[in-house]
Amino acid sequence: MSSTDSAEGQRELWNRVRARLKAGVGEDVFASWFARLELEEIVEDVVHLSAPTRFLCSWVQSNYSDRMLEAFRQDMEDVARIQVTLRVNGQARPRLAQPAAEPVVSEAPAATANAAPQAPATPRLVRDNSAAKGDALAGSAIDARMTFDTFVPGAANEMAFGVAKQIAAAAANNTVTFNPVYIHSTVGLGKSHLLNAIAHATQQADSTKNIVYLTADHFMYHFITAVQRQSALGFKEWLRRVDLLLIDDMQFLQGKSATEFGHTLGTLLTGAKQVVVAGDAPPRDLEMLDERVRSRLSGGLVVPISGFDMELRKSIVQRRADQATARYGMHFPAPVIDYVARAVISHGRDLDGAVNRLVAANQLTGELITVPLAEKTLGDLIRSREARRVRIEDILKIVSRHYKVPRNELLSARRSRDVVRPRQIAMFLAKALTSRSLPEIGRRFGGRDHTTVLHSVRKVESMIKDDVELAQEIELLKRMLEE
Template sequence: MANDHYNTINNDLLTEAEQLWEKCLVIIKDNLSWRTYQTWFEPIKAVNLSGNVLTLQVPSQFFYEWLEEHYVELLGKTIKRVLGKEGRLEYRIMMESSTRKPVSVNMPGSTQSKPARDNNYVDMPLKWDDPHSIKTPYAIPGLKRMQIDPQLNSNYIFDNYVEGDCNRVARSAGIHVAQKPGATAFNPLVVFGGVGWGKTHLVQAIGNEVRRLHPNKSVLYVSAEKFINQFIDHSKNNEVNDFIHFYQLIDVLIMDDIHLFVSAIKTQDVFFAIFNHLHQNGKQIILTSDTAPRDLEGMQERLLSRFRWGLNADIQAPDFETRQAILRVKMKQEGLEIPDEVVRYVAYNVQSNVRELEGALIALFAQATLNKKEIDLDIAKRVMKNFVKTAAREMTIENIQKMVCDYYHVPYDKLLTKTRKREVVLARQITMYFAKKFTKQSLKTIGDHFGGFDHTTVIHSCQTVENLMATDAEYKENLMEIQQKVQMASI
């Protein structure tokens, strides 16, 4: 009760504009990651409400432009739900030692809200709309395949999908499928891997490429969650046949997150019927999952067997080099210039997934912009300190061993043997050199970490490394690259 009273007092103190913006923020929070919300929406202040126009104050011109480019649709839908169909936004940009009139922008949801799109498209509502208002697309008399909105993000294309060892097979298969949808051995194409590793980007890139190469083919991207909700909605209205018939019209069906089917048995039955029809008629089916199909406990065996008809391609977490490349592609897209040392620093410290990698880049640029400073390593360190959830990695001999093994592609267990293979000896010598340089362990302790070498071997290894650095430029360059990784890990 005390908390309720406190909240009532707080609400009374808020202006009408602030109260309305608080309602908007409740919706926005549910549709963004916490990090994105904290970076781009917490700094916004509601300063005025005049009729159906809400005025927001933002920190800078860049801030305003970023919101317009990346969150215009979310803001438009939200303001429409809170203020009504005629609701719109104006922005007031903070300027030092000057005044500036509010920037008026017609947002999605107002009379001129939505971007122009083909009037023949069947509109499929966004995932974050009120779930009770979801209307599944269905077959209507005279419906043509080209009248189906593909629900693809036009930014997801092969040109900006960075290839690496982690995704090479899946990307190559995707290109083949896009060139000949339904006519390759990769049908269905099942792409699986961890959250944020690029599955959605890849399968939507396939869809966009199919539309470019085969404009006469209908393409549809749909999440398994939306598919399940659509099925439930149509079941309540006794319209399951219409639901199935609509999906049987598709030439290239892209279904994201099929692991969500494991708890939806009736949906599996419907999808089985759709799958069979599409496959038998030479249509392409593309699926993604967070786990390998064989590990989908709760999925009907008849579906699992069909998933094995085509290609199951896994995507791994991006390695260090791929993460750098992803950052550089993102920088090019956004027109950003960031020093190489900062790119390497961010790529090293954010290792979980591509989404967090891009989020870190946004947070870094926002921080530099709000503070009106050039992006440098000091700013990157401050941002990463708050951004990376895990504590800084302790610099140990084991950590150094693993980094060197990863760089030279030497199995870790081989490093601990007394083999004289050249590549193993090279990695062992360099690891001993860095262990002596970056840890406080004794020579004997270092030798013990390599399977029992004595201190004289450690001394010899360090001398060998120093001699080679003085005489071999390529060797020195490789060593400096490894040293940078080791130093980053110790920050």
């Protein structure tokens, strides 16, 4: 193993292994499970990797050890095992004397025969009053900053805001209004804030409520750990006796834990318990979920949050600037508020980050907060903003409306000209404006073969060369989708 003795040698080895993994599992899987791993060191026949979360440690160790071992052995035949440890504040924790197959779990008291299984300390859990004293399931871990008072409502999110407040009021009064509720939007528009606010308000109104807030990856972690500990039944029973279940980042739920969520959802709805779920796409687009689960979620109240308009962005920046003024005594001139609201258009977190950067710049350099300072300080936020991410569902909606063809007919087997032409244009736009592969586009268009998609794309490309009017029409559709 002399070629890997130096730091440079190990770095080159890790780059080769990453390339093999990416080629073997594909871009999406690699980004989800391997992109955040780091090679710490190789000691004798053990490769030590680190990951930033407990869940990622456990998942990769349990599901991909053999694949990673195979990738390393192409360079180092004597590697015997892979060890993944938790990286805290940029540094890996000291290695534990435990077998490689041992899942990374947090310490908790042993469960009694009648108690719920002990869950890792990582899930966000508000309160479980039926748990025994000292039970790892009890406690509070909601974000105290994410309340209804700190949420900035506007045209883009007013429906979601109103529904969330109604859910919290109803839950505190032992009633259920809408069930389940599904809130969806792209990243950074306030879904997690609303889920935390619901939990916080319900707990404030009635501290006896059993309220559970879990991200999807923590739900999977719970389920996998319970199965490994042979306590899955106890985990299910614990989850089914909550009064309010909040699941965030639903798009990351997959595999057996997605099936388990479906069973849990059915039980909670039957028992009139409140369920609120958040994800980055409508239920029908969550292809990793069972059709029955998608149907259950779609059958409840589905609430979208759209992109922030100028007025809402300005309100958010003004609120954050007022908070900074009250805390530090600094002044945010109106032109700076306007500049940030106009220039930072990605999402709410970037707006918060922009204000924080200006505060830091003022504190560290003593410069007054001005538009030139904002231009200098926020340059990368402005440069890195991306065009709106176009989804196939958006394309179907726009094309359906523009050509007055029902969405279900675009996905059907109908071959009439008034349906075929819009369907071909929709497939062409999906190829041009999204990162989806031809087989993926085919599946989304009624289960068609990738060759059908390719034919449609080439057909439209050929037509727009000779038909100026059609070319202009497609450019109009593109602008409508990218606005």
